[in-house]
Amino acid sequence: MSIPYVGLFEVLILGYFTILNSFYAVAVYVATRELSRHIRRRQSVALSELLSREFYKPVSILVPAYGEEETIRASVDSFLALHYPEFEVIVINDGSQDSTLQVLKDAYDLEPVERNPSRVLKTRPVLGAYRSRRVPNLLVVxxxxxxxxxxxxxxxxxxxxxxxCAVDADSLLDAEALLRLARRFIENDRLLAAGGSVRIMNGSHMRDGRVSELRLPGTWVERVQIVEYARAFLAGRTTFSSLGLLLIISGAFGLFRxxxxxxxxxxxxxxxxxxxELVLRLHRHMREQKRPYDVEFDMDPVCWTQCPDSFSLLRVQRDRWQRGLWEALWAHRKMWFNPRYGRIGVVALPYFLLxxxxxxxxxxxxxxxxIVLALTGQLDLRFLALxxxxxxxxxxxxxxTALSIELFMRxxxxxxxxxxxxxLTALGENFGFRQWHAWVRFLAIFRLGRRRGQWGSMTRRKIRARGF
Incomplete structure (x- = not known):
């Protein structure tokens, strides 16, 4: 059996992977320059100076929670301990079937309160609101x-x-994270949204709700995700942000007007x-109104999160991510290749699509x-090598390279x-894991539209003082 247009397919395949990996190579270079600037900038601005400024912007920290009984106490403790002049923590219990709400009631001595929302969006009914007797800036809905x-x-x-600030209920924030991210809104009046770095805390030692010592997790699937996060946040988002093309602010840690x-x-x-989807809609909304704005990523503020510790859980997560990507892009397909939306329409969206x-x-x-070329005897060894x-x-x-920069500079x-x-994990992820990951994401395309709006399923590990 002879496959037609073999040469054309070979050129297209080689060209695609060359462009993709070349972008990441350029992104690593851009990230290195940005990282050097961030280090100098961080050293030049003292934390005490930021805390003493009177023109800070108060922040509401939103913590949506579903089935988080194992981690919610440690996470809320970390949010309440943030170094910031004025903020409130609002935990929203989304009908959890476990004891998430009871854990909060016991831990923070909650009492029912009457509080009318300032403006109503269409949502499912609220069953009750609770204020802590001990912590006045904590509200549980x-x-x-x-x-x-x-x-x-x-x-x-x-x-x-x-x-x-939208954060995940299984995450922890560095004490200075909110302060450093909110600083962006003081420095830039056009800033609409900003995201910080997200790192994996699996295997690390904890103390008083903080990551006291980084330790490598025990399983290979957890380690490979550390590599992925380093590449995505250090190289990918830093580069897109510096070019004004940022489309994603992680749901684990983002700050918005x-x-x-x-x-x-x-x-x-x-x-x-x-x-x-929200970031895309904000881009679309602001450009259609012809209002100046910025959406940025800051590598300095850090949020620590748990990652799946098995391939079965990782498969579920990546299936959701791929479906979410397609849903967001398709909802805003009007912007694809559309000059009306500037660089977002003609550069960022085509990149994410392709x-x-x-x-x-x-x-x-x-x-x-x-594989087919090999089975039919048409595999050119030169093509295979390339x-x-x-x-x-x-x-x-x-x-x-990206991981080396992350390890030795941050x-x-x-x-x-x-x-x-x-x-070694970074070196080996392209041989086996990458192919498995591509297959999982490929299958996700055939499940678009299923289980819409549902929470992801991941077994949480209780955060302990000596690690988890």
Missing amino acids: DKENGGKADALNVGLTYATFPLF RADVMEAGGFLDGTVGEDM FEALAPIIEVFSYAFV FLLVALLYGAVVSV VHFRRPVDRIALL
């Missing part, structure tokens, strides 16, 4: 189950401050990618194409064995 976006919208209606988000309609209910949304289709096809070079080895080198794993293990 109990509501019927409606999904994460619905819970965030309830939090928006109860929030009272001009900025709101509340009035503009309310004006745009809040979070979209019924989607599994509410974080990216190199993110369609990537698993192209990758699965490429691997299948190579394919391995540009698709796998090139990607591995970029991953190792993240401090004290034990040399941890650093070596991570570098």
Whole structure:
């Protein structure tokens, strides 16, 4: 059997992987320059100076929670201990079936309060609101189950401050994280939304709700996610932000102007990618109104989160992420290649469409194409060598470089064995894990529209003083 247009397919495949990995190579270079600037900038501005300024913007921290009985206490403690002049923490219990609400009641001595929201978005009914007798800036809202976006919208209606920070209930914030991210809104009046770095805390030692010592997790699947996060946040988002092309602010840690988000309609209910969809809608809203604005990423503030510790849980998470990506892009397909939306329409969205949304289709096809060529005796060894070079080895080198920068300039794993293990993980992820990941994302495309608006399922580990 002879496959037609073999040469054309070979050129297209090699060109695709060359462009993709070359972008990441350029991104690593840009990230290195930005990181150097951030280090100098951080050293030049003392934390005490930021705290003493009188023109800070108060922040409402929104913590949507569903089935978080194991982690909610430690997370809320970390939010309440943040170094910030004025903030409130609003936990929204989205009809949890476990004892999440009871844990909060016991831990913070909650009592029912009457509090009318300042402005109502369409949400599922609220069952009750509770104020802590001991912590005056903590509010807990109990509501019927409606999904994460619905819970965030309830939090928006109860929030009272001009900025709101959306965080995950299984995450911890560095004590200075909110202060450093909110500083961006003081320095830039056009800033609409900003996101910080998200790092994985699996395996690390904890003390008083803080990551006291970074330790490598025990399983390979957890380690490979550390590599992924380093590459995505250090290289990818830093570069997109510096070029004014940022489309994603992580749902685990993002800061927004509340009035503009309310004006745009809040979070979209019924989607599994509410974080990216909101940022896209804000881009669209502001450009259609011809209002100047910025959306930025700051690598300095850090949020610590748990990651899946098994391939089965990781498969569920990545399935949701891929479906969320497609849903967000499709909801705003009007912006694709549309000059009316500037660089977002003609650069950012085409990139995400071709190199993110369609990537698993192209990758699965490429691997299948190579296998078919081999089985039919048409595999050119020169093509195979180039394919391995540009698709796998090139990607591995970029991953190792990005991780090396992260390890030696920002993240401090004290034990040399941890650093070596991570570098070996970065080298090896392209051989096996990448192909599995592409297949999971490929299958997710056939499940678009299913289980819309539902919470992700992941077994939480209780955060302990000596690690978890």
